[in-house]
Amino acid sequence: MAAAGTMSTAAFLPSTAPHQRHTVQLRSTLLSKKAHEFNQSERVAHTLASSHNIIFLFLWDIYSSLIVYVTLLTSTESIVGLILTVGATVLAYYLQPNYNVASDSGYYVDWNGELPSVLLSFAVVTPLSQSIAMGYQRREVALKALATYRAAILNLYVAHASWDWTEYSKGKGRRGCVEHEEEEGEKCIERDNIKEVKKNGDNTDNDAHEQMKQQSPRSTSTTSSTPKPIDWLDHSDTTLRHLIHLSDSLCQYLTLPTATRARHRVTNKGRSEADIILSTGQQIFTSSTVGRTVAMSGLTEALKYRGLPGNEAARMRQWEHTATLAMEELRIVKEYRTLQGLRVFGRLFSLFLPPFYATSYVQVAIDTGSLSLGIALGVMTSIALTGLFECVRQLEDPFVSHVTLDGIDVREELVVLAYKELMVARAMVFPTAGDFELTVRGEEEREYDDGLIDRTSRHFCRQCSTAAAAAAAAAGPER
Secondary structure (H helix, E strand, C coil): CHHHHHHHHHCCCCCCCCCCHHHHHHHHHHHHHHHHHHHHHHHHHHHHHCCCCHHHHHHHHHHHHHHHHHHHHCCHHHHHHHHHHHHHHHHHHHHCCCCEEECCCCCEEECCCCCCCHHHHHHHHHHHHHHHHHHHHHHHHHHHHHHHHHHHHHHHHHHHHHCCCCCHHHCCHHHHCECCHHHHHHHHHHHHHHHHHHHHCCCCHHHHHHHHHHHCCCCHHHHCCCCCECCHHHHHHHHHHHHHHHHHHHHHHHCCCCCCCCHHHHCHHHHHHHHHHHHHHHHHHHHHHHHHHHHHHHHHHHHHHHCCCHHHHHHHHHHHHHHHHHHHHHHHHHHCCCCHHHHHHHHHHHHHHHHHCHHHHHHHHHHHCCHHHHHHHHHHHHHHHHHHHHHHHHHHCCCCCCCCCCCCCHHHHHHHHHHHHHHHHHHHHCCCCCCCCCCCCCCCCCCCCCCCCCCCCCCCCHHHHHHHHHHHHHHCCCC
16 A cells, blocks of 8 residues: 555656656657747748858958957057057168168178068967967867766766666656655664663563654654655756756856966966965865765765666766866866966067067168058068967967957856756656756855846847747647
8 A cells, every 4th residue: 555655646746757658748749849949040040141142251251350350369469569660660760871881892782671580480470379279279178178067967967867777567766766764763763772672681572662662753653654755856956956056166167367377476466366366266166066066976875875776876977077077177277378488488579579670671661662661561560470479368268258259158158058958958857847946945055046147148049039939839839
């Protein structure tokens, strides 16, 4: 009777059984509905991409490139370099000697201010190009670590929410698990009392049984009641909360300001600023990130306690290890940079070497009879070198996408997309479950309500959402 009552109560709970016909139909309906909603948006996207002619695309790309250069690659170094280069070129032009001077052989030769370009390529271009290559490689490592982390947490949630470990007909596995913590507590009390009775040796068996009944926290009616089945939806939602909080904390850590520049190492004010930023990052990473990982390990132990086989638990442990390793790789990329010497070399020489070549620009002006052309050549050299250095500077910290176009959008990856993927997984595993609450009331921790964290994608398209809603309305009720 107890087993029948258990199964009857469990039937009303959201089920994770993959073979139940009703659950399978709900999941198929959900996927079909979503696919129908986005068909219209897909057609709109293809139409927009194919509606532009070649000339318009060329002009559009040139205009966009100019905007990107002016807004992102123009820095204080660029302005200072332009001023120094133009000033040095004008000064050299008006202070250079006469066009013709006497030579040792008695002939008159033109004055030549041309300088060899090997210094420019060796001192600036080579270090900057190598720094860009190393910075881009670090960015690719961070992207791979992010992809690994997101795949690991998604598989972890699916395992905690849906993995079963025996046949349904046997009444075991997830559906056969009941809350028996109090029963285990009673058994411990009974064992302790029996040991105490045997140790004293004065009481009879009847006295021992009477003593155990008095010390037991449960009454006879409670003992005979039907065991309560485990709420696996609550277990999976607890796992989901830990994973979402883990991703949010990792995003907070990765988006902290950069604290590994030269000024943070060699100046007192820079070191003080770096101490504050790095200590804050360590607190976030160790308490929130590592703490959530340990909590996830405890949830896996709970499944093992309920009967999860060792081989499946080992696979879950592997995903925990994969997620932890990916987080450590992201931390290494965040806190350590490429060669400081190369960056200092590139910063100084990209700023001061173009003015040093002012005589070469003057020589061009003399040969062409146009000072403007010589100044233009100097300006182009200066902005090209300072632009290259700005590329190096922006790739140093790949997690500042709010500053650069080539940075990794950590918020989009961890706060928006990871959250959406986990919500879709929950809807698939528990199609009849209610709304998910990220914060459990009464928790003594930071509030993580959806109202406090903006999970709207930066690629949000209101027009696409309207079209999807219209398509869903036209499709009518769920099939």
